[in-house]
Amino acid sequence: MASELHETIFMAKQERHKNLFLNYRNLNNFPVELLKDEGLQFLERLYMKRNSLTSLPDNLAQKLPNLIELYLHSNNIAIIPEAIGNLAKLQSLDLSDNALQVICPEIGRLRSLRHLRLANNQLKFLPQEIGELRELETLDVSMNLLSSLPERLHHCLSLQCLTADRNNLRCFPRQLCQLHSLNELSMAANCLASLPLDLGRSRELQFVFVDNNIYLKGLPSYLYNKVIGCSGCGLSAQVSDVKLLTLALGEMAVTLPAEVKAIGSELDQVVPLEELAMRALHSMYNGPPKGVKILPPILLPKSLLDLLQCPLGHCHRCSQPMFTIVYPKLFPLRETALAGVHRRTTVSFVAYCCSSQCLRTFDLQG
Template structure:
């Protein structure tokens, strides 16, 4: 086995191969032949799946500076060295099926990275620096121990596919709804109790899979015309978080997202003054931010500015930003045209509106 390994590396060096396959070699340390002398400056793709590696060498980027793809699926890697951030040309990194408990912040330095696979590890959190990966298109963090996703993940402006099945997630950062290119989102088999109000508002998002979240009873009405997977949702008998406001229609009770602190009804005729003020400030802030004549767009306390910049969501009828109060309406899935498609679920669609007028006139199928 050792002689075959040496021969494969020797041939790759002599013939300046761009691809090197070292899968199924029973390796427990990184081959030193790859790192000797000048290394393999020409190598672009390295396949080392199903070995027994526990770590990577610190000088990997120095010896393999032109590496574009690195596949380390199914090893025993416990830690990734900080020097991983020096692989400036790396576009695809597969670390699935290892023993990772922590991902170093330096992974955010991989500015060319497009595909990152971290599924089936032991990760309890992800570094905020993932938000620096502006070229990232695919992120798979399934089968870990994650309770939250990084708040800065919405800064991955190229992200198209996000998969986080079989974790311990209770909610999603609402700013994920801002991702302009996100087309597929999979959060099956977590502990979700609600979804962001604006999820599905972006036209690019076409596939949303939240199957087997037993406490998830409400889907934003934006998802009505999407391809959704919700089998096994809403089957829990009790609401898990009593701090969440709930909406009830007959025998259907749906917990709302925890950030929703007040709800209105069809009989309300006047908006609360606090909500009106936030809407006016938001409109003014948006206007001054776009006008180059205003060098300092808006002078507000940071706490208030954060509220104005990040509404709870947008009205599902007229797209008006909402800040302190929403006017929700339930549409049990069993009473919609999708009832025959989704049978093993008791979820409802929730329309979040900005006023009693929009609430009364909202049409789920319109």
């Protein structure tokens, strides 16, 4: 194995490779061959995932000054040297699945960094200097021990995807609502009790995942018309055979999906309300249950009928069609009736009634 590693690095030096793959090599230490003499001045991408590294060399930036991407996923790295900040050209850094307890403030000197992944470590806090990463587009800090996010994170104006699932987060800093480039926010399985009322006001933010925050009692109205919650069905592999409830809409009886029972549960995932409505309509217009009187298709607008014909995909658990991931693209917040709705305590469920002249709104009180 050592001779094979030596030959791989030797060839990389001789042929001036820009990419070097050292994954799955059972490495306990950073290869000294990479750091000899002038190092690999031309190397741009270094892949070293699934090894047993415990540390990084202090002279990494000196010997590999042109690194653009550094992948260290699934090692045993406990400390990042302060010299990491000298990798001036680094754009992507993956330190997921390691043993990190602290991130040094020098991380803020990586001014070219666009993607930072720190998932599944033992981090209890993040340095405020992360806010100096003005080019950062992706930040993944899921599966750590974080109780808060740095307030200066709102300075990362290029941030598009923030993932902080499975931490101990108790609040969402209101300053982060200023991240106008943010498109996806995922904070599932935390301890959130509330969200800022203006969260989701930006049209860029279209995907918000806050499943399994058992203390969260409500959502800001700006999120009503976005993709909220999990994108799967939320059902366990085995669903108990229980008598389903029905909702009477005039002369029509609509069976409430079993997923409704999961809302508010600590263990079960919650399906977006729009997703449930789309699935129910899809079922009715594509083979209604026996004995159920349905509405003529003419009552639905053409845009909605077109959506019902083409589900984006199907859930891997229950094989039900999935729709809502395309909903925000076709119906932006400003173009819907919900654009002017700012009530804090109710969620409006809009359903078409039997008469084409009637559109009823049922308020589900929280």
